[in-house]
Amino acid sequence: MYRLIAILLIGTLFAQETKKELSVDEKMFAKIYQAALEEGQCYENLRALCKDVGPRLSGSPQAEKAVMWSKEVLEKLGMKVTLQEVMVPHWVRGAKEKAHVVAHGAIKKRTLNICALGGSVGTGEGGLRAEIVEVHQFSDLEKLGKEKISGKIVFFNRPMKATNINAFVSYSQAVGQRTRGAVEASKYGAVGVLVRSMNLRLDDYPHTGTMRYQDGVKKIPAAAVSTNDAEFLSNLLREHKVVKMNYEMHCKTLPDAKSYNVIGEVKGSEFPKEIIAVGGHLDSWDIGEGAHDDGAGCVQAIEVMHLFNVLKIKPKRTLRVVMFMNEENGLRGAREYARVAKEKGEVHVAAVESDSGGFTPRGFSIDTAWPRMEKVLKWQPLFAKYNVYAFFPGRSAADVGVLKDGRATLVGFKPDSQRYFDYHHAASDVFEAVNKRELELGSATITALMYLFDRYGME
Amino acid sequence: MYRLIAILLIGTLFAQETKKELSVDEKMFAKIYQAALEEGQCYENLRALCKDVGPRLSGSPQAEKAVMWSKEVLEKLGMKVTLQEVMVPHWVRGAKEKAHVVAHGAIKKRTLNICALGGSVGTGEGGLRAEIVEVHQFSDLEKLGKEKISGKIVFFNRPMKATNINAFVSYSQAVGQRTRGAVEASKYGAVGVLVRSMNLRLDDYPHTGTMRYQDGVKKIPAAAVSTNDAEFLSNLLREHKVVKMNYEMHCKTLPDAKSYNVIGEVKGSEFPKEIIAVGGHLDSWDIGEGAHDDGAGCVQAIEVMHLFNVLKIKPKRTLRVVMFMNEENGLRGAREYARVAKEKGEVHVAAVESDSGGFTPRGFSIDTAWPRMEKVLKWQPLFAKYNVYAFFPGRSAADVGVLKDGRATLVGFKPDSQRYFDYHHAASDVFEAVNKRELELGSATITALMYLFDRYGME
Numbered sequence: 058m059y060r061l062i063a064i065l066l067i068g069t070l071f072a073q074e075t076k077k078e079l080s081v082d083e084k085m086f087a088k089i090y091q092a093a094l095e096e097g098q099c100y101e102n103l104r105a106l107c108k109d110v111g112p113r114l115s116g117s118p119q120a121e122k123a124v125m126w127s128k129e130v131l132e133k134l135g136m137k138v139t140l141q142e143v144m145v146p147h148w149v150r151g152a153k154e155k156a157h158v159v160a161h162g163a164i165k166k167r168t169l170n171i172c173a174l175g176g177s178v179g180t181g182e183g184g185l186r187a188e189i190v191e192v193h194q195f196s197d198l199e200k201l202g203k204e205k206i207s208g209k210i211v212f213f214n215r216p217m218k219a220t221n222i223n224a225f226v227s228y229s230q231a232v233g234q235r236t237r238g239a240v241e242a243s244k245y246g247a248v249g250v251l252v253r254s255m256n257l258r259l260d261d262y263p264h265t266g267t268m269r270y271q272d273g274v275k276k277i278p279a280a281a282v283s284t285n286d287a288e289f290l291s292n293l294l295r296e297h298k299v300v301k302m303n304y305e306m307h308c309k310t311l312p313d314a315k316s317y318n319v320i321g322e323v324k325g326s327e328f329p330k331e332i333i334a335v336g337g338h339l340d341s342w343d344i345g346e347g348a349h350d351d352g353a354g355c356v357q358a359i360e361v362m363h364l365f366n367v368l369k370i371k372p373k374r375t376l377r378v379v380m381f382m383n384e385e386n387g388l389r390g391a392r393e394y395a396r397v398a399k400e401k402g403e404v405h406v407a408a409v410e411s412d413s414g415g416f417t418p419r420g421f422s423i424d425t426a427w428p429r430m431e432k433v434l435k436w437q438p439l440f441a442k443y444n445v446y447a448f449f450p451g452r453s454a455a456d457v458g459v460l461k462d463g464r465a466t467l468v469g470f471k472p473d474s475q476r477y478f479d480y481h482h483a484a485s486d487v488f489e490a491v492n493k494r495e496l497e498l499g500s501a502t503i504t505a506l507m508y509l510f511d512r513y514g515m516e
Numbered sequence: 517m518y519r520l521i522a523i524l525l526i527g528t529l530f531a532q533e534t535k536k537e538l539s540v541d542e543k544m545f546a547k548i549y550q551a552a553l554e555e556g557q558c559y560e561n562l563r564a565l566c567k568d569v570g571p572r573l574s575g576s577p578q579a580e581k582a583v584m585w586s587k588e589v590l591e592k593l594g595m596k597v598t599l600q601e602v603m604v605p606h607w608v609r610g611a612k613e614k615a616h617v618v619a620h621g622a623i624k625k626r627t628l629n630i631c632a633l634g635g636s637v638g639t640g641e642g643g644l645r646a647e648i649v650e651v652h653q654f655s656d657l658e659k660l661g662k663e664k665i666s667g668k669i670v671f672f673n674r675p676m677k678a679t680n681i682n683a684f685v686s687y688s689q690a691v692g693q694r695t696r697g698a699v700e701a702s703k704y705g706a707v708g709v710l711v712r713s714m715n716l717r718l719d720d721y722p723h724t725g726t727m728r729y730q731d732g733v734k735k736i737p738a739a740a741v742s743t744n745d746a747e748f749l750s751n752l753l754r755e756h757k758v759v760k761m762n763y764e765m766h767c768k769t770l771p772d773a774k775s776y777n778v779i780g781e782v783k784g785s786e787f788p789k790e791i792i793a794v795g796g797h798l799d800s801w802d803i804g805e806g807a808h809d810d811g812a813g814c815v816q817a818i819e820v821m822h823l824f825n826v827l828k829i830k831p832k833r834t835l836r837v838v839m840f841m842n843e844e845n846g847l848r849g850a851r852e853y854a855r856v857a858k859e860k861g862e863v864h865v866a867a868v869e870s871d872s873g874g875f876t877p878r879g880f881s882i883d884t885a886w887p888r889m890e891k892v893l894k895w896q897p898l899f900a901k902y903n904v905y906a907f908f909p910g911r912s913a914a915d916v917g918v919l920k921d922g923r924a925t926l927v928g929f930k931p932d933s934q935r936y937f938d939y940h941h942a943a944s945d946v947f948e949a950v951n952k953r954e955l956e957l958g959s960a961t962i963t964a965l966m967y968l969f970d971r972y973g974m975e
Contacts (some may be wrong), residue, residue, distance in 0.1 A: 090679065090681065091679045094679045095678055095679060098648060106693060144635050219553040219554055220549065220550045220553045220554060221951075222549065222901070222902050222903060222957070224953075258952065258953075342598065417876070417932050417934050419903060429517040441679070441905075444878060444901075444906060444932075445683060446905035446906070447903060447905070454928070473903075473932065474874050475876050475953045475954050475957065476951050476953075479951070492676075492934060492935050492938070494683075494716060494934045494935075495934050495935070496715075498681070498934065
């Protein structure tokens with residue numbers, strides 16, 4: 058097999074050198090990448106979304122501003138725009154969190170970089186003061202038992218594993234302490250939890266993200282602590298058996314708020330009943346600008362329409378650009394979009410989402426049944442010239458994943474994952490952290506796939 | 517063919533899921549990547565090279581410090597280290613350059629971000645004041661003729677082309693204005709040249725780099741201007757026909773200085789006469805820290821030995837880690853290394869260099885004849901699991917390229933190229949611009965290839 062692959066690879070490579078006739082698709086790919094890199098609007102759109110709109114947590118005024126901004130942008134591109142109403146959770150952070158280690162031996166009131174996890178209750182005025190107990194797995198809670206946990210702040214300090222090549226795998230292995238930590242610790246009488254930030258790097262940024270409570274289990278405040286401070290605390294606990302900390306958070310959950318998915322549509326000229334959708338999620342966390350998560354995905358989805366316009370591609374199938382609301386703390390937008398689609402009997406041939414950052418494109422994760430899978434995998438060689446190789450069967454992305462119905466081909470755009478968690482849900486996720494060319498190459502790659510879905514369909 | 521590739525791809529992908537027996541090579545690859553990500557030293561070595569040693573232009577005291585630093589690091593890894601003497605150019609920048617547009621209509625003495633190109637003569641005290649004439653190609657010089665160029669500063673303003681997917685192609689298409697601009701403009705009586713920085717991005721950093729004079733053509737001062745200022749000047753020239761500028765540079769070339777290639781060696785246990793070499797260039801430009809160019813390559817080459825040690829790989833062939841001196845402005849180190857190797861009748865089975873930045877690994881460019889090429893291409897599937905796909909025939913890298921003798925297999929490590937020219941030869945090329953994981957994944961990828969060269973040889 059090695060021999061065969063080698064020969065195929067060489068065949069592909071040398072083919073680029075010779076003046077063979079380019080196929081229609083090869084020519085269109087070249088035009089798409091050229092237009093993205095020379096006439097692209099995604100980078101300036103991202104600047105506007107990050108700098109003019111800013112952080113846009115579900116239910117916030119900026120989320121509403123983002124809705125109106127997207128509507129305007131999609132209308133300018135010639136799309137018919139619908140605002141699809143959806144009720145979303147409305148959690149607010151309140152005043153900035155404060156945290157410090159209580160004066161202790163050589164340590165004088167040392168400040169800690171923390172932020173409340175999304176959905177957490179606050180601590181009340183003056184904050185919460187208690188002893189810290191460090192754990193790594195949920196099973197550690199059982200080992201320690203109520204006796205050693207009751208009345209304390211449980212510090213979940215399991216790092217993301219460095220050795221997974223795909224950083225998202227490390228995330229999925231570690232994120233449980235963030236989503237379920239408060240519930241599990243509360244069962245043993247903990248009064249609060251502190252979670253090591255989901256970050257492969259050592260730095261001073263706390264990374265927020267959603268957490269959940271459970272009926273019948275007391276709600277306790279939950280915060281993330283920066284990886285540097287997690288290391289600091291862990292070392293301190295090795296030296297001193299008893300370490301106390303104090304933290305104060307003013308977050309709270311207000312009644313659900315009204316918001317919208319923003320749906321731009323151009324009817325297909327030949328197969329108007331076959332929908333091909335591309336999207337990103339418009340909401341973001343509140344402490345950064347949501348540049349990689351998921352401003353990049355939003356502007357890349359919008360860019361599909363822009364590039365189709367530049368290249369005068371009139372979609373044969375109905376093209377939708379969807380800005381989903383509330384992916385971060387509820388997925389309410391995606392659920393409503395899928396519910397309405399089902400109710401109307403709409404057929405989604407394919408749906409693509411970019412929600413892994415605005416980095417150099419590497420490939421696609423494809424969720425569909427054979428022989429549709431085979432059809433998509435056959436397109437891979439067209440992308441190889443653009444350094445996009447990794448086509449693999451797997452879960453797509455959160456919002457479009459909800460559309461799963463056995464017919465739709467669902468795709469997650471997969472850019473390089475190595476730097477993603479440097480920024481994810483942190484104050485560092487700003488416009489400046491996105492590289493223009495990397496973002497544009499992603500837009501081109503997604504557009505090229507949408508072009509193929511439109512041209513060939515999936516039936 | 518699509519069908520065949522699709523099937524092969526699917527085969528490869530599903531193979532990862534099933535519990536098939538891993539080959540010896542697959543197991544070793546897993547260990548190499550794990551060790552690089554969990555026990556790597558390359559990032560801390562890079563910090564030392566950038567922060568403790570600093571910029572290390574050939575002939576400078578820091579270049580000498582870098583030599584001693586590498587010697588020590590390689591000796592600590594158990595290598596026998598040789599300092600191979602080589603005379604190198606010794607160009608010094610002198611006091612920081614100054615440049616401004618001479619007061620002009622609405623423009624009051626506007627400062628420009630410039631830096632002298634490496635090898636340029638200075639302007640003399642008080643600087644050079646003259647009118648600017650903008651050109652894009654060398655053919656523009658002929659069109660304008662001596663009449664319009666004589667006594668003026670020629671401003672070469674050809675941007676790097678955005679649409680090449682490989683940014684190095686854009687570099688090679690544009691860099692002639694930097695290397696030969698002064699000579700070509702001087703032939704028409706120009707008194708100085710200003711060159712748009714080799715940068716795909718619009719920013720305020722001037723990017724230096726080597727330039728050459730020619731016997732019989734008057735030496736005139738040559739500087740790079742930031743891309744933002746190149747745009748500013750070009751716009752100004754559109755509005756006003758006559759624009760004058762003033763720039764002052766104190767650079768000069770001193771007599772050649774003595775320096776060294778640093779060569780670490782471990783004799784092969786089975787085939788000591790077969791050399792496999794891995795290197796980077798130790799010298800850098802003087803205005804940054806040479807982090808991507810080529811501190812990353814140096815520490816990745818050093819890391820091969822570290823990872824071999826961690827994994828207890830005793831090389832069967834003679835392993836050399838070479839820190840080449842003076843790649844940037846002369847290639848004297850590489851030439852001396854190749855000359856001595858030839859003189860001694862040494863056989864280089866393979867030589868790999870990383871000199872394209874410390875970014876996420878994408879593949880290798882391989883320079884060798886069939887059937888050796890076939891042998892290396894057959895190894896590609898081993899790398900695919902680590903997202904390294906792009907194996908292609910092509911030029912290797914500057915230093916190891918000099919070893920070309922029809923027998924050696926020469927390889928250039930190819931990381932992602934999109935961000936490279938944001939930093940190349942600029943003050944922004946600092947330690948902080950390198951991502952730890954991306955650097956480590958590069959080290960692992962290079963080490964994995966070196967392991968294959970060592971295990972299988974190339975005969």
